[in-house]
Amino acid sequence: MPLTQLHRDHRQGLNAHQASTGPDNTDDAETALYLAVWAHSEDRWELARHHAHRARTLDPHSEFARLFHLHLQEGHAPVYDSPEAFSAFIRAGGNLQLYRATSRALQQIYQEQRPRALLDIGPGDGLALLPALRAAPVHAPHVDLVEPSTALLEQAAGALTRNGFAHRAFAATIEDFTTDRPDTGWDLVQSTFALQSLPPRRRRPVLGHLASRTRALAVVEFDVAPVEDPFDPDWFRDCAGRLEGGLREYGAERDLVGAGFIIPVILGHFATHTRTNHEHSVQDWVHDLEGAGFTDVQAHHLCDYWWEPAWIIHARGHRPA
Structure with a gap:
């Protein structure tokens, strides 16, 4: 048929x-x-x-x-309940090049922004974060990790501890975290392939809150065109x-x-x-960030990938320096 x-x-x-x-x-x-x-x-x-x-x-x-x-x-079983498959996924294939490019981009941002306080939303086990912190030629920021997978969070926090980076670890979704700590602020908020986990209707309130609590934002996501009918x-x-x-x-x-x-x-x-991922186009990401209150939103191609190309998006929040 x-x-x-x-x-x-x-x-x-x-x-x-x-x-x-x-x-x-x-x-x-x-x-x-x-x-x-x-x-x-x-x-x-x-x-x-x-x-x-x-x-x-x-x-x-x-x-x-x-x-x-x-x-x-x-x-x-939910894909993030056990970290073995995810950890193997990001450490082979096209992810080797993808995560190297992501870490280099974050390192450059640290060098330019010189953040003292950093929030990483959905760091997984720290594969993108840790190399960027190690290589950044500036004083390392204090890092807040927000990761709903307890197993992955423990791995990321353990790696930061072993490398001497000051941090706090929160086993929570970003929605619960911002609700519980509405007044916490940072110099830089970053997220690599994690904000796509939020459905679009729930994403805007989170982004709006972050716009008021950070000076700068860096998001790495795939550029995925809308799919009307899969x-x-x-x-x-x-x-x-x-x-x-x-x-x-x-x-x-x-x-x-x-x-x-x-x-x-x-x-x-x-x-x-x-569904665990709600990807959309770079243009939609830019639109969402601008609608949430971020300014000077800029997107740049980061790396090609077998699924779709990855892009990095920079934006300014309106938390005072």
């Missing part, structure tokens, strides 16, 4: 079970994969496993199909192609990274109730 027909069925309100007219109605891997993603978006786990297995059988070379099936076999065949094929390339950047850790992190993150694009 062609994807165009399945897409019409999806737009007309059919569910994945109705679109699956028989247990082996799919005669190509692409159709089976599409049906697997569709079933997963509706929490039809057995049907999703069936079609993912079918896709893997029809195309044994598809890492998307193989790792999707492995993910469905292993369970559905089940559109053209977008689905493009997504699957990029995903296949990204998965193949990993070697021995591919199963861990693919099934434990990349696949569940990508699947969130197709099901709002399981």
Whole structure:
């Protein structure tokens, strides 16, 4: 069955079970994969496993199909609950170049801004932050870490302690943190690939609060064009192609990274109730920051990446120096 027909069925309100007219109605891997993603978006786990297995059988070379099936076999734990897959993800493949570029950009900002107090929102285990602090040729700032994953936060805080950097660690979301400490301020607030975790409707109040509590802001995010319909065949094929390339950047850790992190993150694009990332375009990031009260907002290309290019966005807050 062609994807165009399945897409019409999806737009007309059919569910994945109705679109699956028989247990082996799919005669190509692409159709089976599409049906697997569709079933997963509706929490039809057995049907999703069936079609993912079918896709893997029809195309044994598809890492998307193989790792999707492995993910469905292993369970559905939130991707940040266990740090192993995420830590392996950021330490191999295209992330090696991406995180080096990010750390260099942060180092340059420290040199120019010379912050005494720094807030890092969502630092993970500190992979981008720590090299920037080590290399910055200025007095290191006091760092506040705000990270909802306790396991990742402990790793980041431990690394800062071992390297002699003064810091405080808060196991919280940025929303809870700003609510609990509304008057705390910083010279610089930074976030690398973390603010995308906030849905857009909840992002603006956080950004508005930060604009009044910092002198400067640095955000690193991917430039992702709006996706009107992820089940559109053209977008689905493009997504699957990029995903296949990204998965193949990993070697021995591919199963861990693919099934434990990349696949569940990508699947969130197709099901709002399981979504962990809410990426959007650089233009939208600039618009959000300006709407929240930041000024002199500037965006610069940082690094190409298999998913989408990464950009760094600078802005001025209105906290007095």
